[in-house]
Amino acid sequence: MKKTVLPTIIILLSVFLINIFIQKDIDKETIVAKNMPVPVIQSGNQSVEPVLLFKDNGKITKTLVDKAVHKAHAVNVNPYGEVEIKLPDNDAPLKLSEWDPKTGRELQPFEGGYIPVLANEPGTRVIIIRVETDAGPAVYLGKINVLKLYSFQELLHPAGNVYTILVFSEGESGIREVPSGDETKYVTREVRGTVAEFKEKYHGLDIKNLPTIYVFHQGAIIFRSEDMKELQSFITDISTTFFLGESENWQVELRARQNLSEGTAELFITYKGQDEKPKKMDFHLSGRGWSWGSSGKIPDESGKIFSSSDMRYKLSEIDSIPIELTWDGKKEEIILAYRKNPY
Missing domain, CATH: 2.60.40 (Immunoglobulin-like)
Structure with missing residues (x-):
């Protein structure tokens, strides 16, 4: 009986001490977070706070980022929405960059406090946020999730002020860029395949014959035809x-x-x-x-x-x-x- 009691006491004591150390780490992180001005990630009516990676100077590692990614809450953003990151009631500058989970490295930094939303790349993106305040430097991690609302979303131009013309035509499956008159205003892409393939893949479109032409603005269909002459008239005629x-x-x-x-x-x-x-x-x-x-x-x-x-x-x-x-x-x-x- 005595032989089994002693190991049990040792195990319970070890668990108790481990919990104390864990709680100290949590309390320390909470205190640090309270002492630092915390950025806010906003999109429309949504706002979330990023996760603190470390205070003062440190090194961003893949292990550190992977742990923070699981803790961070993502802000959902529409394909042509806006994401702003700022420090409430604080004019301290922010430095933003994107983290590439595949390579475990930071990508090029962003200008200002806005994250460009890529409508044709739906999914979750990881953002590194560096702040410099009177309380010292700190690095945070945030997530944004670009929603997929359209089956054809990857075919759209990512800029909200550029129209996308899609010409669905018969041929070996593939996508070809077609030179446009003014690519700052609209881009043209030919999407080749069969009617059956298009119906299965792009279920939001009504494709019965080929060719079928669509003109999109921010995901909305503003023109549809099966006649290329009608498209030309739509582009040029007032x-x-x-x-x-x-x-x-x-x-x-x-x-x-x-x-x-x-x-x-x-x-x-x-x-x-x-x-x-x-x-x-x-x-x-x-x-x-x-x-x-x-x-x-x-x-x-x-x-x-x-x-x-x-x-x-x-x-x-x-x-x-x-x-x-x-x-x-x-x-x-x-x-x-x-x-x-x-x-």
Whole structure:
């Protein structure tokens, strides 16, 4: 009996001492974290705090990163969303870089506090965050997860202001870059295969015949055809698109004259409320990748306001455009919906 009691006591004592040391390490890490200003990773309404790798000077190792990756929470970001990393209430500079899990090395650093989101590369990315504050230097690790929302996402151009033209054609499976007129505005890719292959792989698209052509803006389909001449017309010909909306107080019309490379927009706002017409008003519109607003607009004698602007982004039938109107301490939001030529 005595022979078995002693080893048991030794084991229990060892476990107790190990737990004390572990708790001390946890407490030490917690104290360090509390004494340091902690960065915040933000995307839209989401925000997470990164994991502290070490305070003061140290060396980033693969083992250290692998442990931190399991502890860190990822912020989810849409394919064309934005990720900002900053120190709340602190102007201390941040240095950001990406960690490559395959090679166990840091990649090139990022400029400023924004992480460029690569829409065509969905998945988790590991970010190294270096801070310099009055409390001393520290290194953190954060994660962002670029969501995969489209079956064709890897085919899209990663920049939100560049259109993607995909031409699905028959042939040996593969993807070919096609020279475009202005690659700062749109890129063209030919995707070869069979109808059966495309239906299985790109289930979000309605491909029944080949060729089938799609034009995308930030994942949204703004054009579809099986005729290359129609595509050429869509790219080069100027067309007018109308959007209308109204409330008890206002009637709004937006006219966009555009092709895929350039265009202008005209906004007609008419006050129709029962009260005296406003002396001044502000408006703000927003859409996929663009916004437009103005303040201090003065209605004419009939209560009408006119404004115009360049419109770089191609508007289409699928768009639904909110406009916010502010006047005399009041505010309204009206949704402008597509209408065929109302005249």
